[in-house]
Amino acid sequence: MTEHTLSEAEYDAITDAAAHWCMRLHAVDCTDAERLAFKQWHDADPLHAFEYQAMLEIWAVADHLPRVEAAPSPAPIPRPRSRWSRLAVAAAVLVLGVPLAAYTGWHLGWVANSYERFEADANVRHITLGDGSQVELNLGSELVFANYKNERRVTLKKGEAFFDVSHDTQHPFVVRAGQGQVRVTGTRFNVWMYQDQVRVTLVEGSVWVTSNQALAGNGSQLSPGMQASYKAGDYQPQIREVAPNDSSLAWRNGKLVLDNLALSDALPLINRYLEHPVMLADNSTGALRIGGIYNLNEVKNLVPSLPKVLPVYLTQNKDGNPVLNSIGQRPSN
Structure with a gap:
């Protein structure tokens, strides 16, 4: 399988489409045919779903964006802010300029400024992420890398990967696997995933492992030579020391x-x-x-x-x- 890094024009086209579908699905005259066309577009590529979710987040937060007011009248009449007025603000953000929405989303930490997808099929694959981090992908593995303002995010879709993370204390490196995640600033570690089971093995540095992304502060810190395991529904990862003869990284050979x-x-x-x-x-x-x-x-x-x-x-x-x-x-x- 080959790596494909999107050009700016390709990325903008997907962002435009995400904005279009966000508006149409919120419109009262949206038809069943449009909803079916949206589903086909949404499911065609993980990036489509990724960008659409970002647009939904911008739409939801539009109520908190600065509002442009006319010159104040001597006696303003207070009016309740309805759901439709909030949606109108969000629609204005999308209609008047997708670049503005993307720019706002980037600065609020919701929209990535780069996106890369990598796969390994019949052979172990060595890749370099956009931040300079090195990754080895095991057979049949797939991951997505997205760079946000406040963090670098990898989603391990399936399989196994060994990470040698480029150090950056200002931009933590987060690996999402299953229902949990691993958070670091720079280190070397392995993530194995099969169905809802995940195992994290730390080789160097320190990582924070949570078994539930919604409980990011409720995890465990690993030191070199330790391993964390979790599956769907676990409140905390299980921690153990790696035996001297541990062979979990033999796949790299x-x-x-x-x-x-x-x-x-x-x-x-x-x-x-x-x-x-x-x-x-x-x-x-x-x-x-x-x-x-x-x-x-x-x-x-x-x-x-x-x-x-x-x-x-x-x-x-x-x-x-x-x-x-x-x-x-x-x-x-």
Whole structure:
């Protein structure tokens, strides 16, 4: 997959479209056909959704923007400020100048001045973000980088990434993964994500990890050699020290290392690289242990070989996913 950094004209065109849809969807005469066209535009590219959300935030805050008043009359008549007057102010901001809206949004910290999307398909990929930070993307991973006035923001859409963050105390570096986030100013760390599970491993520096973005102050600080894990619904991340022989960063060398793990713990690591994730038939199957070192590009060949190394057999569920079943002990004579 290739990187695409938008030109100023391309970015402006998307911003214009976001402003247009923001106005039309707030209009009383907006039709069902327009709403369908908006949904198709919105879902066509993550940046479309990103810019539309920014426009909604500008629209919502328009009531707080400075108002241009005529010369004061000797006896002004107070009038209640209605919802429609607030929407009119927001509409004026959008109609009279999208650049003004973007400029206002930038200075209020809501709109990014640059946007980059990166993907890694069949190979580990090394990239440089717009702020100079270095990132290694694992196979099948995707992230978005946006530069705001008050912070640099990465959204890890899927997969895994190792970050070597360019130091900037005035502009914190935030990685959003799952329902939580990691906040730093400059450091080296790894973020692994599979479905709603996230694991953050710190190599150098210090990071603040929260399991819920809405509770940004309710997290934990990591020191080098520590790891934080969380999943959807967790109030706090779980913290542990990384063992000296920890192999969670072996992917940077193209390897998946399974160090005598229970299948229930190993499958999320394996499934990250599979088109159809492997399921467990029951808890007894999940308790079986597996070890070995595998090349990342060959993980797909691991599943058919499991019955050769473990007391299991493979079936398939109604969704087409392979299912591991343990072979029960035969009764003794």
